[in-house]
Amino acid sequence: MADLTDLAVIKEVLTRHGFTFSKALGQNFLVNPAVCPQMAAACGADESTGVLEIGPGLGVLTKELAQKAKKVVSVELDTRLLPVLSETLQAFDNVTIVNDDILKADLPALFRQHFDGMRVVVCANLPYYITSPVLLRLLESGLPIDAITVMVQKEVAQRLCAAPGTKNAGVLTVYADYYAQAELLFSVSKGSFHPMPQVDSAVVRLTMRNRPAVAADDPQKFFRLVKAAFSQKRKTLVNAVSSTLHLPKETVAAALAQCSLPSAVRAEALTTAQLGALYRALRAEEVL
Numbered sequence: 219m220a221d222l223t224d225l226a227v228i229k230e231v232l233t234r235h236g237f238t239f240s241k242a243l244g245q246n247f248l249v250n251p252a253v254c255p256q257m258a259a260a261c262g263a264d265e266s267t268g269v270l271e272i273g274p275g276l277g278v279l280t281k282e283l284a285q286k287a288k289k290v291v292s293v294e295l296d297t298r299l300l301p302v303l304s305e306t307l308q309a310f311d312n313v314t315i316v317n318d319d320i321l322k323a324d325l326p327a328l329f330r331q332h333f334d335g336m337r338v339v340v341c342a343n344l345p346y347y348i349t350s351p352v353l354l355r356l357l358e359s360g361l362p363i364d365a366i367t368v369m370v371q372k373e374v375a376q377r378l379c380a381a382p383g384t385k386n387a388g389v390l391t392v393y394a395d396y397y398a399q400a401e402l403l404f405s406v407s408k409g410s411f412h413p414m415p416q417v418d419s420a421v422v423r424l425t426m427r428n429r430p431a432v433a434a435d436d437p438q439k440f441f442r443l444v445k446a447a448f449s450q451k452r453k454t455l456v457n458a459v460s461s462t463l464h465l466p467k468e469t470v471a472a473a474l475a476q477c478s479l480p481s482a483v484r485a486e487a488l489t490t491a492q493l494g495a496l497y498r499a500l501r502a503e504e505v506l
């Protein structure tokens with residue numbers, strides 16, 4: 219079987235198919251042979267697991283996943299890669315390529331069609347231009363996903379896994395923590411890709427929680443509060459929330475006091491649980 223991390227093999231296959239890389243589609247393919255086996259091992263796939271992959275590219279990670287999982291479904295937007303993948307993955311009868319945009323695909327239907335009754339994990343080297351929307355789509359989907367193991371830009375990995383009170387904490391941190399337990403597994407240098415991107419990457423595993431980290435009767439309203447709280451990083455939470463959500467400052471300050479939080483606190487200093495308590499205090503006042 220051809221080594222898809224060998225640059226000479228990649229060039230030969232791509233030239234034969236007349237393929238040129240699309241920067242717009244985030245096409246930086248992995249050429250470090252150590253990375254895909256590590257990702258496949260970390261994602262938790264076994265012979266009873268279905269894996270959803272996003273953006274198989276040449277199939278370098280797909281091959282590793284197919285050797286571990288019962289079934290792999292890979293969603294690839296670029297039609298030009300379909301004949302390439304038919305060739306590189308021809309040895310595997312447990313791989314299905316779906317030609318679709320992961321942001322538009324009907325995921326519940328895809329799960330029903332391919333993963334019925336199976337434990338499912340997600341594993342992908344994500345196209346960087348859509349990292350956050352893809353992760354939010356998966357996290358909010360309510361689909362029976364056990365874990366999401368993804369390669370993302372290093373800065374995004376740091377935000378996903380940031381501890382409250384650190385400079386990297388933000389809306390994405392709270393989203394990840396609300397739905398999952400986030401772990402930064404390992405870093406991957408930009409030299410591990412072809413063509414080489416401008417930034418380093420890291421692999422993150424989001425292990426989905428059985429229930430959200432905080433009790434919020436309306437998650438959309440909870441995240442509206444979270445976004446407002448982080449909307450103006452230089453401002454205190456009271457100022458940011460009151461100006462963004464058009465609430466009286468006294469109301470927000472009183473809710474903070476009710477949660478035993480200092481009036482001058484900033485959003486990034488709060489844990490997800492504290493943001494949840496603030497949400498419930500404001501909901502009790504019927505202002506959210």
Ligand code: SAM
Nearest residue numbers: 246247248273274275294295296319320343345
């Ligand atoms: N998995 C391969 C690897 O690790 O070498 C390729 C990863 S490359 C960073 C991202 C892949 O996602 C490319 O194959 C690209 O065509 C595909 N892609 C980009 N946008 C997409 C979208 N909206 N939906 C599905 N796939 C997409």
